[in-house]
Amino acid sequence: MNMVKILSVVLTTAILIGATGCDPKDVSLLNKGRKLELLGKFSEATEKYAESAALGNAEALKKLGDLAISYEFESLLPEDSNDFITGHDKWVASAKQLIAKAQDMYAKAQAAGHTEQIETSLERLQKCKEKVAQVEALVVEAKEKERVRREELRKQKEEERRRAEEEARIRAEEEARLRAEEEAIEAARRAEEARRNSPEYCMDNNLELTEAAIAEVFRELTFRSETGNDIYDNEETDRHRARFMGKVITLSGQIEKVQVTAFTREVKLIIRTSSGTISARFDNMPHHEAARFRVGQYIRFRGKPSNRIVLSTIAMDYCTVL
DSSP, X not given: OOHHHHHHHHHHHHHHHHHHTOOOHHHHHHXXXXXXXXXXXXXXXXXXXXXXXXXXXXXXXXXXXXXXXXIIHHHOOOSOTTOSSSTTXXXXXXXXXXXXXXXXXXXXXXXTTOOTTHHHHHHHHHHHHHHHHHHHHHHHHHHHHHHHHHHHHXXXXXXXXXXXXXXXHHHHHHHHHHHHHHHHHHHXXXXXXXXXXXXXXXXXXXXXXXXXXXXXXXXXXXXXXXXXXXXXXXXXXXXXXXXXXXXXXXXXXXXXXXXXXXXXXXXXXXXXXXXXXXXXXXXTOOHHHHTTOOTTOEEEEEEEEEOOOOSSSEEEEEEEEO
């Protein structure tokens, strides 16, 4: 066979192969992927490249790497481009996965013997790595600033809480101090009031007995101990009554009766007070003077409690009208 026939057979075979589509399947899938990529159908192109790579096509491996960084990587968008605290976390994670995927595809393509334009692809891959590194640096910086801000805020709140507790403590102490002062003043006032209401205070200052003082005088003068020990009871009864017996006291009340004593014929008035009645004997009072008194009249007088036996609550002798 001469050279002309050989060339004719080769050309005819090539034409027949091109016309009947007899490319190997991996090449056919690769070509379909290229067409889809040119049409911008990147997801479909990726599927064809993956099928071709699965059949051992080295260039398809590189194509998968190229699409990972030229299409998938570029399609990634952060949740919030202005937020480097949380808005880029998913972007960084996804970008690293794509870079790892592309790097793996390039390594496998090179291992399979495909090196065409691999350097250009690796340069693009490096730029993607640098971009991720820059974003990561911004994320780290932003998160550190946020951590510092939160820590400062925590310290500020802690200081505010401590200051509020200190102010509350001081306020409570001040309130307690004021309350103690008020209680002390009130206690002193009550003590002074009790002192001024005491029979002794009234007697020492020649004052009329207050109602509280009259009640105390009546209690003491009518006190009777009844323990069953006559000796003790007599001593205890005398001790209480001796407190006012024979002492000069001043008081007032309402006249219930005007009488004279049975034997001495001295003027005797039955006078009602807030604590009981008094049989008050007005020694040396002329009868004509006593005749001016009227039942129901209020009288202010001074005298000494006595042991005189009477039907009234207590008895008083040597009384004089004031």
